[in-house]
Amino acid sequence: MTKTTTSLTTCPYCGVGCGVQATREEDGTISIKGDKSHPANFGRLCSKGSALADTIGLENRLLHPQVNGKQTSWDTALDAVSDGLKQVIEKHGPDAVAFYVSGQLLTEDYYVANKLMKGFIGSANIDTNSRLCMSSAVAGYKRAFGSDSVPCNYEDLEQADLIVIVGSNAAWCHPIVYQKIVKAKQQRPTLKVVVIDPRKTATCDIADLHLPLKPGTDATLFNGLLHYIKQQNTMDWEFVNQHTEGFAKALISAEKSATDITQVAQICELSDQDVSNFFQLFANIEKVVTLYSQGVNQSSSGTDKSNSIINCHLASGRIGKPGMGPFSITGQPNAMGGREVGALSNQLAAHMELDNPLHHNLVSRFWQTDNLASTAGAQAVDMFEDIANGKIKAIWVIATNPVVTLPNADKVRRAIETCDLVIVSECELNTGTVARADILLPALAWGEKCGTVTNSERRISHQRNFLPHPGEAEEDWWILSQVANRMGYGHAFSYQSSAEIFREHANLSGFENNGKRDFDISQLANISDKQYDELIPIQWPVTAGRPKGTERLFEDKHFFTSTGKAQFIAITPRPPVNATSAEYPLILNTGRVRDQWHTMTRTARSSRLNAHISEPIVQIHPIDADNCQLTNGGLARLDSQRGNMLARIVITEEQRIGSVFVPMHWNDFLASKGRVNALVNPVVDPISGQPESKHTPIKVKPYQPVWYGFMFSRTPLIPTDSEYWVKIKGNQFWRYELAGEALIDDPSRWAKNQLGEEGEWLEFSDQGAQRYRAGKIVDNKLNCIVFIASEHDLPARSWLSQLFSEQTLSDEMRMSLLAGKPGAGLPDIGPMVCACFGIGENTIKDAVECGSAKTVEEIGVLLKAGTNCGSCIPELKNLISSKSG
Numbered sequence: 001m002t003k004t005t006t007s008l009t010t011c012p013y014c015g016v017g018c019g020v021q022a023t024r025e026e027d028g029t030i031s032i033k034g035d036k037s038h039p040a041n042f043g044r045l046c047s048k049g050s051a052l053a054d055t056i057g058l059e060n061r062l063l064h065p066q067v068n069g070k071q072t073s074w075d076t077a078l079d080a081v082s083d084g085l086k087q088v089i090e091k092h093g094p095d096a097v098a099f100y101v102s103g104q105l106l107t108e109d110y111y112v113a114n115k116l117m118k119g120f121i122g123s124a125n126i127d128t129n130s131r132l133c134m135s136s137a138v139a140g141y142k143r144a145f146g147s148d149s150v151p152c153n154y155e156d157l158e159q160a161d162l163i164v165i166v167g168s169n170a171a172w173c174h175p176i177v178y179q180k181i182v183k184a185k186q187q188r189p190t191l192k193v194v195v196i197d198p199r200k201t202a203t204c205d206i207a208d209l210h211l212p213l214k215p216g217t218d219a220t221l222f223n224g225l226l227h228y229i230k231q232q233n234t235m236d237w238e239f240v241n242q243h244t245e246g247f248a249k250a251l252i253s254a255e256k257s258a259t260d261i262t263q264v265a266q267i268c269e270l271s272d273q274d275v276s277n278f279f280q281l282f283a284n285i286e287k288v289v290t291l292y293s294q295g296v297n298q299s300s301s302g303t304d305k306s307n308s309i310i311n312c313h314l315a316s317g318r319i320g321k322p323g324m325g326p327f328s329i330t331g332q333p334n335a336m337g338g339r340e341v342g343a344l345s346n347q348l349a350a351h352m353e354l355d356n357p358l359h360h361n362l363v364s365r366f367w368q369t370d371n372l373a374s375t376a377g378a379q380a381v382d383m384f385e386d387i388a389n390g391k392i393k394a395i396w397v398i399a400t401n402p403v404v405t406l407p408n409a410d411k412v413r414r415a416i417e418t419c420d421l422v423i424v425s426e427c428e429l430n431t432g433t434v435a436r437a438d439i440l441l442p443a444l445a446w447g448e449k450c451g452t453v454t455n456s457e458r459r460i461s462h463q464r465n466f467l468p469h470p471g472e473a474e475e476d477w478w479i480l481s482q483v484a485n486r487m488g489y490g491h492a493f494s495y496q497s498s499a500e501i502f503r504e505h506a507n508l509s510g511f512e513n514n515g516k517r518d519f520d521i522s523q524l525a526n527i528s529d530k531q532y533d534e535l536i537p538i539q540w541p542v543t544a545g546r547p548k549g550t551e552r553l554f555e556d557k558h559f560f561t562s563t564g565k566a567q568f569i570a571i572t573p574r575p576p577v578n579a580t581s582a583e584y585p586l587i588l589n590t591g592r593v594r595d596q597w598h599t600m601t602r603t604a605r606s607s608r609l610n611a612h613i614s615e616p617i618v619q620i621h622p623i624d625a626d627n628c629q630l631t632n633g634g635l636a637r638l639d640s641q642r643g644n645m646l647a648r649i650v651i652t653e654e655q656r657i658g659s660v661f662v663p664m665h666w667n668d669f670l671a672s673k674g675r676v677n678a679l680v681n682p683v684v685d686p687i688s689g690q691p692e693s694k695h696t697p698i699k700v701k702p703y704q705p706v707w708y709g710f711m712f713s714r715t716p717l718i719p720t721d722s723e724y725w726v727k728i729k730g731n732q733f734w735r736y737e738l739a740g741e742a743l744i745d746d747p748s749r750w751a752k753n754q755l756g757e758e759g760e761w762l763e764f765s766d767q768g769a770q771r772y773r774a775g776k777i778v779d780n781k782l783n784c785i786v787f788i789a790s791e792h793d794l795p796a797r798s799w800l801s802q803l804f805s806e807q808t809l810s811d812e813m814r815m816s817l818l819a820g821k822p823g824a825g826l827p828d829i830g831p832m833v834c835a836c837f838g839i840g841e842n843t844i845k846d847a848v849e850c851g852s853a854k855t856v857e858e859i860g861v862l863l864k865a866g867t868n869c870g871s872c873i874p875e876l877k878n879l880i881s882s883k884s885g
């Protein structure tokens, strides 16, 4: 008999890097809890982490190797990969092949991929999706500190007296870090929070000040701040004189970009008062952390934006001390690990540089290779450009979904289609990139594989396996090593375990280092397999002098530049590359929603995560909506110069006038036209190569199909005749949101064709009004539902969804079914608010309206809503204030 077993591992989603406790029950089911001992989260998990057990099923998993659409043995597939790569290299040279990898690989996988391409194939054509994510932050740190060093940690956030959150919706994207800030503010109300974001996001919930600046103007704001710090003489002159260089030049640029607060306010389109309040807070409070993310990085001047922030911390000496520092928070679970192994195409391994002859020599000797690449390879956007123009003839994509997430995504898709050899290592079958591959290699997924990841505060944690290996799936490092062997590099890739790779990586970090390089984990270079298995979370550097790791960098005020001094960078702010025009008058801003992860290959498996925001949406200000003649809840078509998409309209004053927000998540398997990157301009930062994903000029107009509808079914299906469709997994059903451009002549026939005739059909049809509603009952249980109308405002889906959990459909339910809403006495929880406990809006409203819950805390006591991850607390507050308002 199998026993209950418990494993400690790490969450595979965001860069907070929460510890997870996975328990395998006797019957094989898995339950997930936060790991109380993990220093990143001390037991808490957000909605996505809490729902991990919903996402580990094997349906739609890629479980066997395939070559040209046919299942093959591993031997055949691996031979096909190595023969294919060798042929291209022989004919066109090593730069005709490329790897596109990901911050969702484990460090060991990442290390091997980088070693194979740069060290042995001899090209630096390996880049990672972190190019779209962290590369501006990396370039900013390197310019300022001479190394890619994130100085801060989570405790600094708890100790700070001012937290400036720039271009980060941490409430939704780094929920557990955000909750730490919420808690610190509750305990110490003097802690001030400033949020700098063009939109009013859930993160603004705890903001003392929100600056809804004009998109792209951050560098002007921080240049203005630098100038102000100097004028107010709140400089740390001793630090600036002793430990930095370049202040005078940086100040001249700052003064040039705006002469005073009024001019800063004008350029950023903020009020003088708000700018002045922000500057006063920053100048006068000692302990300041500036936390920044994609609103800074994903910009054609992302590197400059990050240096404009760092400049202010240097001027005031606020770095390397508790509660202070410029803190770029990482996105993916192992974005930081990718930086350690040097998987960006302009880096070497272990924080060394491709173009540094000393580093080149050192790594060549360590890897015992004479073929190490010495010039930078293609960066992500250019890599796919080079595929389109035929320069790159073979691409191996590992753990990323570029046809959904790269800018100008339709062109990326076409490029992949024309590429001679496309190899994809994946866990899932339904990714747009898999659909276009010649060779598919099945990778083990979270829970099945083990290795290490590093979170936003440089903390290395173990991801451990607790599930059996399904089908023929393998570890990514194994797949890469097998190919390396076949290509003739067996001597350097004879790895038998991830522990062995980790030791090599740790060894390289310390090799001839002697304090010259920030990344050094040499103290872990000789750990045994058992010590590796038991590795407890630890922050690098981990050296003989610091065997327990390092909480904070630069406490000694020594930087990794040639002079040992930090560098001010003179910043001349630049506007985004593409401006709006009469034809494309609105700015498309893109990003994330609370309960979905990237291209939804995993989170869309969880019905509770799908309940929060179920469709591609476009959020737009009422004034712009009016100008574009949009109605709330209707559909819109969005066009840029590059492509178009369809989305559900959400009109909200939280959106800035002149720009709209669209989530990045939907792929072609879940929505007919929901890929926002089809529109995004492939404009990049000249220094970091990071795309400007937050700023594309577009136009928005109403999309007017002749019919709208929705359909629920217990089994998945492929809807026909609908130009617009979205597929949503629910609890015991699949829901389809639909709209079509051609009239349906016989809706009853149409419904039966889609859903199958057999069963008891309840139908209502009003042909004149083009209205049709039906439900099918099988064995007294609701089996499917179809609603069709000429207008978009159909009944809310929440109550109908709940009927699928009923064992039998009562007479009252049958009678109300085609009304689409509950009759008297029937419960309806309403749209989902708290995904962790499945608490709906109506339940919360009832509690608020009858007076039994007046505060968020009281709602928590009564309903549990908001008491797990806390991500829905801003929404709970809105429900309370709309009652009182």
Ligand SMILES: Nc1nc2c(c(=O)[nH]1)N[C@H]1C(S)=C(S)[C@@H](COP(=O)(O)OP(=O)(O)OC[C@H]3O[C@@H](n4cnc5c(=O)[nH]c(N)nc54)[C@H](O)[C@@H]3O)O[C@H]1N2
Binding pocket: 014, 015, 133, 166, 167, 168, 169, 170, 172, 173, 174, 196, 197, 198, 199, 201, 214, 215, 216, 217, 218, 293, 294, 295, 296, 330, 331, 332, 589, 590, 591, 592, 593, 594, 595, 596, 597, 598, 694
């Ligand atoms: N739920 C969820 N969480 C995630 C992820 C996910 O897919 N889903 N992905 C993870 C990953 S990989 C990443 S990188 C992080 C990203 O985390 P975040 O960076 O917090 O998320 P985004 O929504 O991409 O963008 C942040 C904000 O930048 C703002 N912004 C746009 N333009 C500007 C500007 O010019 N200036 C400023 N100051 N702000 C601007 C946007 O309005 C948006 O609110 O999230 C991680 N966490």
Ligand SMILES: Nc1nc2c(c(=O)[nH]1)N[C@H]1C(S)=C(S)[C@@H](COP(=O)(O)OP(=O)(O)OC[C@H]3O[C@@H](n4cnc5c(=O)[nH]c(N)nc54)[C@H](O)[C@@H]3O)O[C@H]1N2
Binding pocket: 102, 104, 105, 106, 129, 130, 132, 133, 134, 294, 298, 331, 332, 398, 399, 400, 401, 402, 404, 405, 406, 407, 425, 426, 427, 428, 431, 443, 444, 445, 446, 476, 590, 591, 592, 597, 598, 599, 600, 601, 602, 664, 676, 677, 680, 693, 694
């Ligand atoms: N418009 C717009 N575009 C964006 C962004 C934005 O804000 N706006 N954000 C950008 C950012 S910050 C990021 S990080 C990217 C993310 O973009 P992607 O990395 O392209 O998105 P994911 O859906 O996370 O893709 C990861 C893939 O790896 C697979 N996978 C998961 N684990 C493993 C594994 O262990 N091995 C293998 N072989 N495969 C695995 C998953 O099934 C999934 O298909 O998107 C970027 N694109």
Ligand code: SF4
Binding pocket: 011, 012, 013, 014, 015, 016, 017, 018, 041, 044, 045, 046, 047, 048, 049, 050, 174, 175, 176, 177
């Ligand atoms: S905050 Fe949520 S998504 Fe991020 S690591 Fe923690 S549980 Fe996972």
Ligand SMILES: [Mo]
Binding pocket: 132, 133, 134, 331, 332
């Ligand atoms: Mo990211």
